[in-house]
Amino acid sequence: MIAPASHEPLNHEPAIEFDHASFQINGRPLLQNLVLSVKQGETLVLLGRSGSGKTTTLKLINRLLLPTSGEVRVNGQRTAEWDPIRLRRSIGYVIQDGGLFPHFTVERNIALVPRIENWPQPRIDARVRELMATAGLSEDLLSRYPSQLSGGQRQRVGVARALAADPPILILDEAFGALDPITRSEMQKEFRALQQRMKKAVIFVTHDLREGLLLADRIALMEAGRLVVDLPARDFSSSDDALVRAYVEAFASLPDPK
Amino acid sequence: MNFLQFMMANRQQVLDLTLEHITLAGVATLLAALVGIPLGILITRVPQLSKAVLGGANIIQTIPSLALFGFLLPAPWIGARGGRLAILALALYGLLPLIRNTYAGIQGVDPSIVEAGRAMGLTDRQLLLQVELPLASGVIVAGVRIAAVLSIGLATIAAAIGAGGLGEFIFRGLAMVNNQVILAGAIPAALLALIVDFALGRLERNLGTLRLRN
Numbered sequence: 318m319i320a321p322a323s324h325e326p327l328n329h330e331p332a333i334e335f336d337h338a339s340f341q342i343n344g345r346p347l348l349q350n351l352v353l354s355v356k357q358g359e360t361l362v363l364l365g366r367s368g369s370g371k372t373t374t375l376k377l378i379n380r381l382l383l384p385t386s387g388e389v390r391v392n393g394q395r396t397a398e399w400d401p402i403r404l405r406r407s408i409g410y411v412i413q414d415g416g417l418f419p420h421f422t423v424e425r426n427i428a429l430v431p432r433i434e435n436w437p438q439p440r441i442d443a444r445v446r447e448l449m450a451t452a453g454l455s456e457d458l459l460s461r462y463p464s465q466l467s468g469g470q471r472q473r474v475g476v477a478r479a480l481a482a483d484p485p486i487l488i489l490d491e492a493f494g495a496l497d498p499i500t501r502s503e504m505q506k507e508f509r510a511l512q513q514r515m516k517k518a519v520i521f522v523t524h525d526l527r528e529g530l531l532l533a534d535r536i537a538l539m540e541a542g543r544l545v546v547d548l549p550a551r552d553f554s555s556s557d558d559a560l561v562r563a564y565v566e567a568f569a570s571l572p573d574p575k
Numbered sequence: 576m577n578f579l580q581f582m583m584a585n586r587q588q589v590l591d592l593t594l595e596h597i598t599l600a601g602v603a604t605l606l607a608a609l610v611g612i613p614l615g616i617l618i619t620r621v622p623q624l625s626k627a628v629l630g631g632a633n634i635i636q637t638i639p640s641l642a643l644f645g646f647l648l649p650a651p652w653i654g655a656r657g658g659r660l661a662i663l664a665l666a667l668y669g670l671l672p673l674i675r676n677t678y679a680g681i682q683g684v685d686p687s688i689v690e691a692g693r694a695m696g697l698t699d700r701q702l703l704l705q706v707e708l709p710l711a712s713g714v715i716v717a718g719v720r721i722a723a724v725l726s727i728g729l730a731t732i733a734a735a736i737g738a739g740g741l742g743e744f745i746f747r748g749l750a751m752v753n754n755q756v757i758l759a760g761a762i763p764a765a766l767l768a769l770i771v772d773f774a775l776g777r778l779e780r781n782l783g784t785l786r787l788r789n
Contacts, residue, residue, distance in 0.1 A: 379694050406696035416691030420709050430695055478695075 330393045332357045332486055332518035333378055338387035340373055347373045348542045350387065357485065358516040362529040362550070364564070365539035371522040374539070375488050378520065379408045391486070406430055409487040409517075413494045415475030417463040423474050424459040430482040444481060452477040453507060469500040476508070480515075489521045493528065505531050526568040530554070538564065578762075581755045589744075593763050596740035599733060600726035600767075603662045607669030607722050612715065614670070615677025616703065625678065632671040640729050643667065644736045661733035661740075668729060669722030676718025680711030713783035720775035727768040731760065741767075 331354035340348040348370045355361045363371045376382040377389045380396045389396045391404060410416075417426045425432075427448055431441045449456055452473040463471055472493060479487060493501045493508075509532055512519055521532055529536050533550040538561060545560050546553075554565050582589055611632075618625035638646075643664045648654045653663055684707050692706045708715075734742025744760025747753075 381690070381694060402696050402698055404696075405694055408694075410691070410694040412687065412691060416687055418688060418692070418706060429697075433697065433701060 331355060331390075332392060333520065334390040334393075335374070335377070336388040336390065338377060338384040338389050340377060340382055341385050346542055348377070351544055353537060353544060353547060355518045355520055357518050360512055360519040360521060360532055360534045362533035362536045363520060363522045363539060364524065364526060364529045364536055366524060368541075369539040370542040371539055372490055373542075375490055375520065375522055378486070378488055379405045379410060406434065406482060407484050407486065409479030409481075409484040411475050411479045411487070411489040411492040413491045414468065415463065415471040415478075417471060417474055417478070419463050422460050422462055423454075423466070426463070426474055427478045427481055429478060434482060448477040448480060451480070451511065468496055469504065472496060472504060484517070486518045487520075489519070491522060491524070494523070501528075508532065526564055578755045578758050582759055585759065589759060589763060592739065592741050592743055592760070593767070596727070596730055596742075596764065596767065599658065599661055599730045599738060599740050600665065600723065603665030603726045603730070604669055604719065604723045606662065606666035607673050607726075608719055610666070611670045611673025611718070611722075612677045615674045615715075616681065618674070618678055619681045628674060629671075629678070632674050635667050636671045640664065640668070640732050641735065644732070648736065657733065657737035658739065660736060661730065661738035665726045665729055665733070669726055672718045672721035672725070673715075676714050676721070677711065680714030680718075681707050683714065684710045713779050716775060716779040716782055720772060720779060723771050723775060724768050727764060727771060731764050
């Protein structure tokens with residue numbers, strides 16, 4: 318297995334589907350009546366301010382949370398019916414700064430899921446080396462610990478780790494949020510090229526509209542636990558929704574220097 | 576006869592009592608770890624129990640050691656031998672640092688790392704053994720270190736109930752009003768505590784570097 322296998326959808330059922338899903342905690346609604354779906358090969362960017370419900374949405378997909386009403390379906394099956402361990406191992410998850418295990422080397426971090434899935438060692442070794450190349454990392458880094466890497470390198474390892482068992486679904490939570498602008502822009506372009514090859518179902522959470530426009534097939538804007546709009550990326554900036562306009566204007570131009 | 580001459584003249588007995596002392600404190604610390612670490616893990620999983628467990632261990636800690644030895648004397652089997660009784664009492668004293676440090680160590684692991692592990696599909700057991708315990712190991716060893724040093728110090732009192740150890744010299748010296756004899760028990764006990772403290776301190780630092788991040 319050298320090239321990442323492509324996951325052709327068996328039918329036209331969406332890979333991820335929110336069916337009037339709500340989540341509340343102690344009577345406080347964090348997410349209300351979300352209707353949203355992502356197909357295989359599609360990149361959906363969830364855009365919104367802090368506290369708008371983006372991260373809650375992600376946690377409903379890999380069953381870190383269960384909806385308090387409505388349903389979330391992954392590959393047609395309700396998350397409540399999935400074995401949570403199986404579900405999570407079929408979803409790659411990338412968080413800000415990588416979320417790497419500080420006591421594992423780069424190699425062990427990337428090999429985590431293949432190892433707990435009991436892959437034979439030669440296959441794990443081959444896969445780790447393949448992913449190092451995919452993520453643009455030199456093999457010299459394999460024996461390093463996360464604290465010995467730059468922020469950009471840690472983030473690349475985080476992406477490589479999420480891709481290790483070739484999951485059909487990838488979710489990223491502010492994945493590039495901790496990077497300097499130049500590294501960030503590099504990572505965004507590489508990720509876009511990668512996704513064009515991988516054709517996974519991707520949900521990418523960000524509050525950065527530029528990042529959203531660069532990566533998304535569709536952009537879903539959230540505010541206060543509700544979905545505001547769900548638009549193809551090319552139509553987003555021309556929407557006349559007031560919140561979209563506010564967002565677009567906030568990113569419209571560079572300020573004049575004092 | 577000065578102190579060194581006394582030590583040389585009685586070197587076989589010094590050695591025997593030191594070994595006895597190490598056995599008392601060592602077995603007690605091991606017992607405390609075998610009970611305390613699982614209890615510490617348990618209260619991270621069942622937080623409702625944490626108050627009762629930590630409170631109980633706290634109360635044990637406040638019982639004066641001579642009184643605890645006295646309370647345990649009438650206990651069947653345990654009370655029959657001074658050594659058994661001393662080990663049980665010392666192990667009870669060691670519980671608090673071990674429970675507390677295990678609990679604090681696991682609670683102190685960066686929650687985003689634990690959540691990343693969960694999201695990758697680690698089972699609870701894998702998360703505990705591969706992520707939480709290794710990352711808490713420095714703090715847990717610090718607990719072992721406190722318990723061990725505490726046991727070595729308290730074990731001197733165990734001689735009062737016939738459990739042996741370096742306390743024998745101390746009590747005998749007190750009875751004879753002879754400082755040489757007291758020192759023959761006190762100095763090896765102090766050295767033992769220092770050596771164990773130093774060795775476990777090093778181990779703790781080495782494990783601590785695992786936790787370094789940025």
